[in-house]
Structures are given as C-alpha cells and as structure tokens.
Amino acid sequence: MSEPLLNIDSVTKNFGGFTALSNVTTEVQVGERFGLIGPNGSGKTTLINCISGLLNNDGGTITFDGHNLNGMKAHKRTAAGITRTFQIPRPFHSMTVMDNLKIPIEFVSGTGASQAAIAEQAMSILETMGMAEKAHQETSGLTQIELRKLELARAIAAKPKLLISDEAMAGLTGNEVDEVLEILISFNEQGMTIIMIEHIMRAVMQFSHRVICLDAGELIAEGKPDEIVKDKGVERAYLGV
C-alpha cells in the first residue's frame, strides 16, 4: 500500500481541562473519499481545525504529503495542499463572488499570475459550479445553497490535494444535497482527496469510501459505510442506547 496522504497519529487537543480530542489515530489515502461523522460536540470540527492549522494539536503528530504539520501556520498548510470550508459559510462579504475566488488563486495556486489569468481561472471554477452568472454579485445577496457552493468554490480555487468539507450540506434541500454531492464526487474523480464531515447520513454514506466516527473526542469506529451503520458503538453514540 502506498504512503497515506494524511496521517493522524495519536492527536490530542485540550481546551483547559476539557479534552476535545483524545489519541485520535487514522489515515487518509490519496484519492480517497473519507467520511467523518459523530454527534454534536464529538470533536469533528476540532479535528479538522487541527489538520487545517487554525488550532494546534497539543499531542500527537499530523503528517501530510510527507510534511510534518505540527506548528505549521494555516496559510502554509493551504500552500502545501490542504484547504477547508467552514461549517457556517465565511465569505469575504465586502467582495464579489469572483473576487472571493481570486484570493486563494492569487495567494496560493496562481501566485505571480496576471490579474486577467487569475480572473479566468476563477471564472472557470464558477462555471463548473454553475455559478458563472453570479460572478459579479455581492455575497450578501446569495441564497444558502449559493453560499455553500461559494465556500466550496473558494476552497477548490486553491487547487488543494486534500479538500476538507465541513458540513457543506447543512440546511440544504434534498435536491441541493445531491447537487453538492455531484460536485464533490466530480472533483474527487479529478484526483482530489476529500474529507467530508456531515450530519446528513444519506449523503455521507453514499459519498464515502471509508468512514470514521468520533464520540466525545475519541475515535470509536472506522470502516466501510455499511459496516459503520451497523456498528453498535456508533448506534450508542447517536441514539444513546
């Protein structure tokens, strides 16, 4: 088996006396569609904050594509190939949709390119997301699904090797969930490794090659989607029985 793209080794994160993550160990393979589930407060977002660099893990090691990420700043991790979306969309609200995408292109994937070339790249991403006609709109006028798509488009504009999607589908209707799933799968087919955090079980089970489940900061199950749904520990974590 080839080297994993992301290796999470005994990662621990404390907030004061509260242990948000305790000895989490797992790995993500190149090209994998990796699902991350768990009840509210189980540490999913903390884990991806530790991976993307907004938080630093207190213990353990995270290795990505041969780089040890411990202590590395978030923007450097983005440059190394990790981007993430936010659970609650965080667009650059004073900019147009297009300008939102230009930021990661200018700072990461297309440094040194001309403004025209940057605009062209941003436009082509918006086209694949079906948002081309919104390019010059302010973000304040966007609907929920458009904000979610913008969040994904902006992350993809950095041309990541690993995309972490933090509840990109929360609050969307059934059809919209399918639309976002399709987008994610098409990017995966182009070679992007994707970690998906999701509460919508249908989506995460349909999407993932492999799923892990966190509960109270501990990894309680890991396996194929159909194994995970049958797992007693997962059932207990979600249903409390």
Place this chain on the structure above:
Amino acid sequence: MIMRYKFEIGCVAFLVLAFILTQLGLNRFFFFAGFAVLQFIMIATAWNILGGYGGYINFGTAGFLGVGSYTSIALIQWSNVSIVPQIIAAAALAGLLGLAIGYFTLRLKGVYFAIATLALAIVLETVVNNWDFVGGAAGISILPTRKPELLGAVIVDRKIGVFGNYKEFLFFLIAGMTIFSVWVARTIEKGKLGRGLNAIKDNEEAAESMGVPTLRLKLIATTISGALMGAAGGIFPSYLTFIDPLTAFNLEFAVYSLAMPMIGGTFTWIGPVLGGLLLGTVQQVAIVTISSELNLLILGVVLVVFVTFAPHGLVGWFMKKN
C-alpha cells in the same frame, strides 16, 4: 494613455499648484491652515492603510505622531539636524514602533487591539514627560535654521530663497509628503497587499485558510501606517515651533484619525482624502470663527450624522447616487 496615468498627473499638478501658491505672497495664515488640512489628510491616509483596508482600529495615532515629533526634537537637540533627515528618521522610528506594536498586539482582535494601541500613546507620553533632554513636560521651543540650503540653493529667505518664509516651505513639504502617502495607500489598495488586507478585514480565519499570510500582511500594514504617521509627526515641531507632550500626544488625533476615513469612506484612498479635507477645513474655520474648543463638538455631530446617514462615507454615498 493619459487616462491610465491620470492619478500620477493629478499628483504632479497638485504639487505644481502648491508650489505656485507659495510664490504668490499670500497671507501666512493661508499656509498655516493649509498645512493643518494637508497634515490631516496624511494622517487619515496613513490610518486607513491598517484601519480601512485591514479592519484593525488603531487608537494610538497620537503615539506614532508623538514619536515622530520627538524624534525630530531629539535630533535638533543632539546636533541641529535639518528638517528632511528629521522627517526620514521620524518615519523610520515610528515604522519600527509600528512593527513592534504589530508583533505584540496583532494577536488581539477588535476592541482589544484598539485598547492596546491607546495604551501605547499614553505610555509614550509618560516617557517623554520625564525626559528632560527633549524638554520634558514643560515642552520645548524650536528655532528654525536661518537661510537653510539644499543642493546649493537657499531654501528659505525673504529675498533670495526659493520660499519667502518657513510657513511656505513647510506647506510645500507637507504637500509633497501627503501626495506620497496617498500614492502609497493607493498602490497598496490596488495591489495584492490591499486585497489580502481586505480578506483579513472580512474574515481573518477564512483569509488564513485561503492562504493569506495574515500576520505578515498585518505587520507590513502597521509598519507602513506607523511610518507615515511618524513622518507627519516629524514635521510637526518645525511647524508649531513649540511643542510639548500634551500637543504631540494629543488624543484628539486618535479621534480625528478614525473620524476622517469614516466620514470619507474607508474602502478606497479617496475616502481619507475627502474626510481629511472636510474635517480639516471645518476645524480651521471653526477655530477662527467660533472657538478652538468647539471644533470637537462639531466633529462629534458630523461623525454621528455620517454614521447614521452615510455609513460607507462620502464615497459610498456618491457611489450609491450613481
């Protein structure tokens, strides 16, 4: 072609106009008041680089101005250094201060950053109050050099100088410095640094996650902003000819430096220019016609009116109209 360089042409035209004005033998008060207005524009422009583009509210303008002023004083006391090196040294020192303050406080967000910068101004004032070499709390008088020369030409002299008196010379000097500051701000705004700072203002964590080196950009902004404020302070002692810590570290500057961009509009370089022009002029008129104390009241009223009716400043208001 001409359209492409219209900003640069405007800058040169303004400088030529400023120079012609100094040659007309106008009343000295015109240059005294004109200096104050231009200095306001410069301070507003410098403040806006960090505050307007990056969204970090600096309440320590007085600190940076004061460091600039007292750098000049210290150099005069030390060996009567002339005005241009005074200003350069003031800018360098205030820039370094900006870098240091940036490094220590930029991890603070929002109002906490503002409080830290306010504290800076007060601490520095206390230091100068107790430093006798530069006059201490009593202040110090500056005697301008007689017949200063630059490149063989006499700069200030009633008969043979380029400028007839010091007020005219300083007016022209600050006109040049203001134009330079506006050019710097505009260059930042139109470049990668400006776009990165805007992303930080909108959402710092998202900016960092999208590859923007947030700390580095903020440090560049505090350094440039601080240096320009320091330069505006460096010329101050020569203009006032007497300076004390209360004047150099006057907290009114903190209020003005954020009111001017807010009234003009913080998102583009024109905003601070308009705001500085408006508030500077109103202040000068108020000092002459009403009273020097009342101008703060006027400032307060103008600020409330603008925040209520034109939250994006004059520039935002005009853009909406069109």
